[in-house]
Amino acid sequence: MLKISNETKVALLAIAAIAVGIWGFKFLKGQNMLTFSKDFYVRYDNVQDLRVSAPVFIRGLQVGSVKKVSIDPKDGQSIIVVLNVEGGFDVPKDAMAVITSPSFMGGRAIELEYDRVCTNDCAQSGDFLQGTSRSFLEGMITPAELDVYTDRLRKGLTINIDSLAKANPESFAGTLEALDNSLKNIEALTYRLDRLMAASERGLTATINNTAALTGSLATNKDQISSIMRNLDTLSLQLKDAGFDQSAHKATTTLDTLTQRLSDLRRTLATTERTLSSVDTLAQNLLHGKGTANKLLTDEVLAEDLERTLRHTQLLIQDLRLNPKRYTTVKLKVFGKNKTKGYETPFNDPIYTMEADSLERLFSKRLRENQPDN
Numbered sequence: 271m272l273k274i275s276n277e278t279k280v281a282l283l284a285i286a287a288i289a290v291g292i293w294g295f296k297f298l299k300g301q302n303m304l305t306f307s308k309d310f311y312v313r314y315d316n317v318q319d320l321r322v323s324a325p326v327f328i329r330g331l332q333v334g335s336v337k338k339v340s341i342d343p344k345d346g347q348s349i350i351v352v353l354n355v356e357g358g359f360d361v362p363k364d365a366m367a368v369i370t371s372p373s374f375m376g377g378r379a380i381e382l383e384y385d386r387v388c389t390n391d392c393a394q395s396g397d398f399l400q401g402t403s404r405s406f407l408e409g410m411i412t413p414a415e416l417d418v419y420t421d422r423l424r425k426g427l428t429i430n431i432d433s434l435a436k437a438n439p440e441s442f443a444g445t446l447e448a449l450d451n452s453l454k455n456i457e458a459l460t461y462r463l464d465r466l467m468a469a470s471e472r473g474l475t476a477t478i479n480n481t482a483a484l485t486g487s488l489a490t491n492k493d494q495i496s497s498i499m500r501n502l503d504t505l506s507l508q509l510k511d512a513g514f515d516q517s518a519h520k521a522t523t524t525l526d527t528l529t530q531r532l533s534d535l536r537r538t539l540a541t542t543e544r545t546l547s548s549v550d551t552l553a554q555n556l557l558h559g560k561g562t563a564n565k566l567l568t569d570e571v572l573a574e575d576l577e578r579t580l581r582h583t584q585l586l587i588q589d590l591r592l593n594p595k596r597y598t599t600v601k602l603k604v605f606g607k608n609k610t611k612g613y614e615t616p617f618n619d620p621i622y623t624m625e626a627d628s629l630e631r632l633f634s635k636r637l638r639e640n641q642p643d644n
Contacts, residue, residue: 306357308395309337312367314349318403320369320378326353327372328382333359336380351401353380361399362388369403581625
């Protein structure tokens, strides 16, 4: 049996993946590599935003797609479009490749138009076809249909206007009369505006004369006005030389600083008052037996329990220091008895002696406290 290595399997899988990827890319562009197709070339002066993968139709049936759009390198102006058409469709050599717009979405397509079936003169792959283009409206409606629609619209409008005039002539005459009345009203309005301007002419003239008199009075008393302005200027200079503005500025600065200091002092006093209130609250809680801190201060049982726990902890630390293997070595009893030594009281250890003395003193103290007074 033939044995295929892993490297060969990976290579075959990679080749298959690449082939499927190329086929899928071509398929998305409208080119099916698994079927036979023909390439036709068309020359255009303007492709009107025609793009690669645009559909190619024959009487509304898509038979291919645009494969390539490029400029002719010979003249650098005309554009060569390559059409990929399925092999099952025969196209005459004199067929016309028309660029059109099949929908309102604005996409461009190519329509292959011909009026006969080819026999011996069918276009082969690589042949050039004739090319032209249509506008958006021509692509949606043929010229013959457009003429029919415009004739129908013109006849419809003519019939509607004539029927309206014949059916209701008084209404049409009334419309003209209303229009004539509107023009008369506009004329009367302009006449009234003219009279209003004529009546207001005297008032406008008086206003202009008063303005002229005021300006003349100012011109007559300009020397006195100039003298007043000079006196004001002299007064301002004297105030400046006397340092009045500087003194006012210093006084304002001092007042601002004093106000700021008073504000800071007020905030400090408020903070101090809140702190004293908190301290007083804490002291009251301690006096009335509230909280854990008061229990630590007044509960003798809790104090004794804490002291006992501390002593046990000290003994545990002492045993850990004297017998570390007891806590770091795990012994399993498989056969026989466990020969692990039991606990031995460390009479000779200084820590044990200090603990025993402390306990003896504590016992003596409590014994004296419990004896009745003579």
